[in-house]
Amino acid sequence: MELFSRSWTALLSAVAALPDRDFELPSGCAGWLVRDLVCHLVIDAQDVLITLATPADAPPTRDAISYWEVVTPPTGADPLDALTVRLAAAYGDPALLKFHLDDVGSAAGRAASLADPAACVGTRDQVLTAGDYLTAYVMEWTLHHLDLSPSAAPPAAREARAMLEQIAGFAFPASLSDADALRIGTGRRLPTAAERAALGPAAAKLPLPLC
DSSP, X not given: OHHHXXXXXXXXXXXXXXXXXXXXXXXXXXXXXXXXXXHHHHHHHHHHHHHHTOBOSSOOSOOTTTTOOBOOOOOSOSHHHHHHHHHHXXXXXXXXXXXXXXXXXXXHHHHHHHSOTTSEEEETTEXXXXXXXXXXXXXXXXXXXXXXXXXXXXXXXXXXXXXXXXXXXXXXXXXXXXXXXXXXXXXXXXXXXXXXXXXXXXXXXOOOOXX
């Protein structure tokens, strides 16, 4: 819960500090501008609120690691991705996007702090404890924090790397920083020749686009 709070607060602060001109720049998410990514965060915050308000009577079917699925790299053809781009453009003024994210995002943060970690919640036709669900989102917040800026320093990068290594089934070489391991591991950038050599046979298993 504490990791969720730290990573979410840092991400909200990073968005609030963005100059308006940066909203038209490409983000680390393929095919999305920064404004599209911020709009996606608004939707994510809504999902957190909805999930925490959706109790489940059944036992957990996933945990913080198995919540994530490896998918094919996004192409922009997904209807929800396309909707996000149109919705982001409709905001027009970046200040409106910032306001909406701060409003809904603050509510999501408060809901997370009040949630019972052991309570079961339902999302994506799966059941998780609230604690595992919020822990899974540490990966989401950390990756998107990196998507906002090449120099970003998410507070939970080390923990997100450890989660990605569990998903991948192998450890990234120590020569890779946490940020580089996350970007290369999820396909946000290609490894250099030296990085590919350090990865060895594991390089053939990458990237791991997550959903």
